[in-house]
Amino acid sequence: MNWKRSTALLALAFTFCVGPAIAQEATVVIPPDAKKLQPPAKWEKIPVPPLHAFHPQQPTRIELKNGLVILLQPDHELPFINGTINIRGGARDVPEAKTGLIGIYGDAWRTSGTAKHNGDQLDDILEAMAAKVETGGDIDSTSLSWSCLTKDENQVFGIAVDLLEHPVFNEQKLRLAQQQAVAGIVRRNDDASSVAQRVAAQLVYGKDSPYTRLPQISTVMGITLDDLNAWHTKTLTASNMIVSVSGDFDPATMEKSLRAAFEDLPRGAAWPKPDTEFAGPTPGVYAVDKSDVNQSNIWIVGLGTERNNPDYYALSVMNEIFSGGFGSRLFQDVRTKLGLAYSVGGAYGASFDHPGVFYTAASTKSVSTVDATKAMLAEIHELKTKPFTPAELASAKDQVLNSFIFHYDSKDKVLAQATQLEFYGYPADFLAKYRAGIEAVTLADVERVAKKYIDPSKLAVLIVGNEAHYGTPLTALDLGPVHPVDITIPMPAAMRQRMGGAGSE
């Protein structure tokens, strides 16, 4: 019997749930004053004893002479060992003409294999042990990970190190990765919600920004084996890597084998942070017309902030009140009160080393597009005009603080946190400080940051939907003319013809 449906895409279509995936972190609502007049409710009489003492096990940090950082987190509950090597440098660091390189690199690295075993042989060897060695690429990093039963660690780790240090990029696997990438490119306009998400990010960062530019068929097909090898050589330096291992191992033995594997790597130069400008969106209304949907995806976006901003804590509390979950202002209004959307969410986003995105998003039936957009804009506006109440503040802080333990309730989560902080050069006690920071937030703080950071005049409104069915024109939003966004997929003419003219929608 198989409980895990193997095809995530199909699973989407036949499991229905109360909350969409968009509502990530939960939140709390203002208990209406009416409640205060009542005698204590039943749940208020239930005892909440102090939480059992808990001291999460911190990973051991080892820095090799060449600058490579190792984080070890032993955990003997199950007979597995999992390791990840994070390497600085990712999609935002490649030249524009090579957009898509990191995705191809992440695929072809593992499928190509090494001189000892080509990728297909690795598949056979690893899968027979139910083990994994995988590579991947991200916006600011690439990675190599392994996972295996304890008894297979020597062999699997050996493969991982061989692949890390001696990959042999293979023409055929490069072509396979290119083909897969092109398949993704020609399909990228099929799903309205992902079109909306993508275009919204482009409105904020810019179409050509290293964070949001799109791989095109031409850039992907132009990638060569030389490009892959050059990237590998450039990034594979010790001071550029963090090795995190968790699971069923003896720390001394593990340290020894990691040292043996990595101590001789060259240190390399420190990876430079890209010099990117973040101007934020050009305010206005933007539209993508999609004829095969009956629901509009609405995104209202602006520039967010960085996580090391001293106002991060107050902004986090504001986020909870605004859009943190079932009880947030946005959810209460747009979904519960108006019944205009199933999927609704938002946040004043904060990234580790560049400004995040401030977004408010919802999807609603075509005919209520303008109404829903207006309701969302009103909620944003009210961040500045509708005073935050002590009850809202208390609820939001309760929510953040009482669920705080879920940041570190497993050894794997603690390791993942530590790795992330190490990667971005944040202090190791960031999480502890975060807790104290949230506790210290006052009503005045939230009022202040809302006034300081929320500026409705700097936001772009994007609507991806079926224009013919809006009923009320988008000009009724009173935000000026509507700018159509062209999402045509650049494609060789012969290819477009072969595909029956696809890709222009």
Next chain:
Amino acid sequence: MKISPAARVAALVCCVMVALSCAGQNLVQKELAKFEKRVTVKVLPNGLTLIICERPEAPVFSYATIVDAGDANDPGGESGLAHMFEHLAFKGTKDIGTTNYAAEKVALAKVEAAYDAYDTEYRKRVGRSPEKLKELHAKFETAEKAANQYVIPNEFTEIAEANGATGLNAETSLDDTEYFWSMPSNRLQLWAYLESDRIANPVPRQFYRERNVVMEERRMRIDSSPIGRMVEQFLATAYVAHPYGRPGVGWESELSQITATEAKVFHKKYYVPANITVAVVGDVKPADLAMLEKYFGAIPAGPKPEPMTTVEPPQTAEKSVIIKDPTQPLYLEGYHKPDYRSPDDAVYDAIQDIFSNGRTSRLYRSLVEKQGIAAMAEGFSGFPGIKFPNMFAFFAVPNAGHTPQEMRDAIHKEIEKLKTTDVTDAELEMFKTRARADLLRGLADNQGIAEQLATYQLRYGDWRELFNQLNRIDAVTKADIRRVANQIFVPSNRTYAMVEYQAPERPAARSGEPSPHPAPPPKSAVQPHGGAR
């Protein structure tokens, strides 16, 4: 004899695996022994099954409540009801979410009466009066407004979240409905109160607004999603009698007419303790059982719902649905097969693994890697559910310039191979090794363990089947795979769906101009293939 490098690797892998397979089995037995000590099961006098699993790593717990009723249990004409009820279970109880339940109860009865009057007029086939309809709708809205004055919106979730609940959600499948979240363990009693109260005393407040929210969910997952549209048409074509042929979220017309009264009836019939399994995993102890029993034992007992009578009749001819859409092509085909209790259940798992699991799988190696015609291709068991006879399905995403027909031909070639040639020893062993490892990997977090223990306890009457299923997996032979493949992978047992690209029709109305017509449904055609047998 010349031996290719690949064959040598395979041979080597094979020898290693015979040794490993025993070791793997021991690991699973060891884990089962640990769970024997940590798991306590109690069937309460009212029939509810309670499972506790101690996992004291951190002072937190996760739970899963599984109600053995899903959208396959929706009454005729009320598709989407189980899912609609699931949304209702977050709207509070007689004590939560209201400022005055006694008054609210009266007001809600008036809402229902007003809606019923409106609904009766709306459904009139002859003599429906638009004026009267308008008037009745206005009366309904007035009644709704009167009831709303007592509502504390989202108070139920607010209490949970303010007390640290994370991952709070629920899911309704065709087979069952699951509720879940995680919380700090000093809130165990609070959780027991909240969960038992919403099972026993849900109040259908703000029902008709929530129905609008669920309509949006339908638009998002089905109407506005190319894959959603395809799956809906595919299942409606594949099933002629069994409710697996209906969309879980409900047909638009039926969903839009579900009433709170219908939801109440559904609750009374299916949300009885004998039909519910609750698993709690984490910082909990058998000593907590008495407290939990106090709350869950108070849910009023009721008769276990009678099992469904409908069984999908054998399919006699190939069926298909061809959808012309302004999206890239897709291909999906399925073959009817028995439910999860079939003695061959593990054989289907083996076929799924060999066809679809990772880069060594046959469909990946053939369609994706060697022929380069597909971006992905998978075969999987248990679609769209497992509780009732379901399908073994194949799904393929063609590469740019390749067609659904090519997917179909290539998949059929692989199926033919499975029917005529034994799978290799290495493939069969790989399946068994991975099944063991996947089982163990799934034991790493409270929420996952809670869901699995509850599911296996419910489906097999014993959570140990989570571990013992490996015996059935180990027993699968090459002959079993060929036998099963020959049994079900036949054209007359097949339904397929193709999505083919067609340029969008541009309506005359441009930005902003209202259109008099509702959005056209996706074009689809259902064609029985009489001659395909």
